[in-house]
Amino acid sequence: MNENRWASRRAKAMPVDMFATMDAAKSQARARGLEIIDLSLGASDLHPPASALRALREATDDPATYGYCLHACTQPFREAAARWYGERYRCEVDPETQVLPLIGSQEGFANLLFATTDPGDTILLPDPGFPSYFGAVAVAGLDVVPTPLLAENGFLPDLSAIGTEDARRARVMVISYPNNPTAAVASDAFMREVAEFCADNDILLVHDFPYVDLVFGDYEAPSVLVQPGGLRGRIELYSCSKSFHMGGFRLGWAIGDAEVIAALARVKGSIDFNQYLGIQRAAIAALAEPRRRVRQDAAEFQARRDVLVETLNQAGWETPLPKASLYVWTRLPSGLSDSFAFTVNLARETGIALAPGRGFGVQGEGFVRFALVRDAEVLKRAVERIHAFLD
Numbered sequence: 001m002n003e004n005r006w007a008s009r010r011a012k013a014m015p016v017d018m019f020a021t022m023d024a025a026k027s028q029a030r031a032r033g034l035e036i037i038d039l040s041l042g043a044s045d046l047h048p049p050a051s052a053l054r055a056l057r058e059a060t061d062d063p064a065t066y067g068y069c070l071h072a073c074t075q076p077f078r079e080a081a082a083r084w085y086g087e088r089y090r091c092e093v094d095p096e097t098q099v100l101p102l103i104g105s106q107e108g109f110a111n112l113l114f115a116t117t118d119p120g121d122t123i124l125l126p127d128p129g130f131p132s133y134f135g136a137v138a139v140a141g142l143d144v145v146p147t148p149l150l151a152e153n154g155f156l157p158d159l160s161a162i163g164t165e166d167a168r169r170a171r172v173m174v175i176s177y178p179n180n181p182t183a184a185v186a187s188d189a190f191m192r193e194v195a196e197f198c199a200d201n202d203i204l205l206v207h208d209f210p211y212v213d214l215v216f217g218d219y220e221a222p223s224v225l226v227q228p229g230g231l232r233g234r235i236e237l238y239s240c241s242k243s244f245h246m247g248g249f250r251l252g253w254a255i256g257d258a259e260v261i262a263a264l265a266r267v268k269g270s271i272d273f274n275q276y277l278g279i280q281r282a283a284i285a286a287l288a289e290p291r292r293r294v295r296q297d298a299a300e301f302q303a304r305r306d307v308l309v310e311t312l313n314q315a316g317w318e319t320p321l322p323k324a325s326l327y328v329w330t331r332l333p334s335g336l337s338d339s340f341a342f343t344v345n346l347a348r349e350t351g352i353a354l355a356p357g358r359g360f361g362v363q364g365e366g367f368v369r370f371a372l373v374r375d376a377e378v379l380k381r382a383v384e385r386i387h388a389f390l391d
């Protein structure tokens, strides 16, 4: 990339894509005829609700869905998202001013930075974190102050460790619970604390919340928008990718402070024309499904988690049991320290692809992430093959 004369400084500043590295290793395994078990990507293998697929099929026969979709035309989707949030968190939000559709939360995050920061502004960013955060802050030209997510703190940022000057300078703070990649969860008390910290320091709090529904047992994921102070200076990003297995459909939504929503709408207005109306109708149908449905899907991921964690522990690979998300995050097997070397060799030699912890930031080194995106039998087989490889 550095020799590419057309690449901008921004493009050159983009971090190396770990998934491209893993893809090359998978191709080598495929060329050797190995069965590929890809647990490196958090792409759900379950299916969207039938009601959503039906709504999309019907929409493709409706010429009213064929044109550009301007803001006004997203009203039914905004209303559905507001209704969903109101029922889930017992808090009314205004679909006109406090809700905005996104073409996936990844797109929403990048444009949110354009909408609310200027180059050189400071952002408090989790490390490890979702890889596209690092690209988005590079493109926006932000000065990153990492908030390390350490095992000893339950993978929550230590707010007391953020320097007074960093807190004063910071314009935005990003959190995401249930967390990718650590699978950590946050309590309501933590959400209150972080909301208060940001309010005290005049920092926009961005809660990336795509795993809201992937919670196990009686754990419920708290929202920052219902903490004291409400939506002021806060925004949450939601996604159809995880709750409804619609990753390829590219639809999410933001809820939060009306001024932040207005700034984001303004930036997006020059960049995109919203997602296809038929996909919005599919999401409206999915959002109207009873809670039971997402609970059932979460229970499937929970059962996979149980099998994977038990099989790993039985094989002597000590692994904690996460309470939520689509992932299991664990330290590298003993004696290993380079997560890229381990996962690339593993994929090449066995066809099993895991995500290297280092791909999520400096603090991710020494860890590896399993995505629970294959059924329990396949996960068991994967662990057996990893074990044989390690032997």
Ligand SMILES: Cc1ncc(COP(=O)(O)O)c(C=O)c1O
Residues within 6 Å of the ligand: 042, 103, 104, 105, 106, 107, 130, 176, 180, 208, 210, 238, 239, 240, 241, 247, 251, 252
């Ligand atoms: C924390 C986090 N944010 C955002 C995304 C992207 O979601 P979307 O498909 O809505 O862009 C993911 C996807 O894995 C994620 O883990």
